[in-house]
């Protein structure tokens with residue numbers, strides 16, 4: 001992976017919280033319950049999922065930076081999305097993401113070439129390095145922004 005690619009992922013991670021906030025802050029309570037299909041998450045669930053996912057991402061970056069070839073932990077995201085905090089207003093999750101992504105940018109901006117390529121094992125995806133985690137979560141945030149946009153266009157309520 002080139003330095004320019006790594007820099008692009010850092011910039012995407014830095015820009016993500018404000019892009020999400022601009023999209024979801026104007027939404028009504030009714031719009032927060034919209035989803036793009038009967039078995040898809042609501043906009044509210046997606047916002048809260050982004051917190052849980054990106055908190056796990058931070059652990060998935062820090063473990064290989066501080067341990068020798070760790071195996072990272074997966075979790076059942078569908079079951080997490082049914083827990084009580086996914087019914088909360090979205091403001092707390094937007095605040096967490098805002099702070100968390102400041103940490104992502106500081107952390108990723110500090111990495112040496114050796115650190116970018118430190119290895120880890122993902123139980124399902126297999127062998128990865130730190131830069132794969134950065135790539136995955138830069139994509140992940142943007143992917144869910146697109147999903148929210150689709151959910152608002154479809155407008156299905158459960």
Ligand code: NI
Pocket residue numbers: 049053140144
């Ligand atoms: Ni996701």
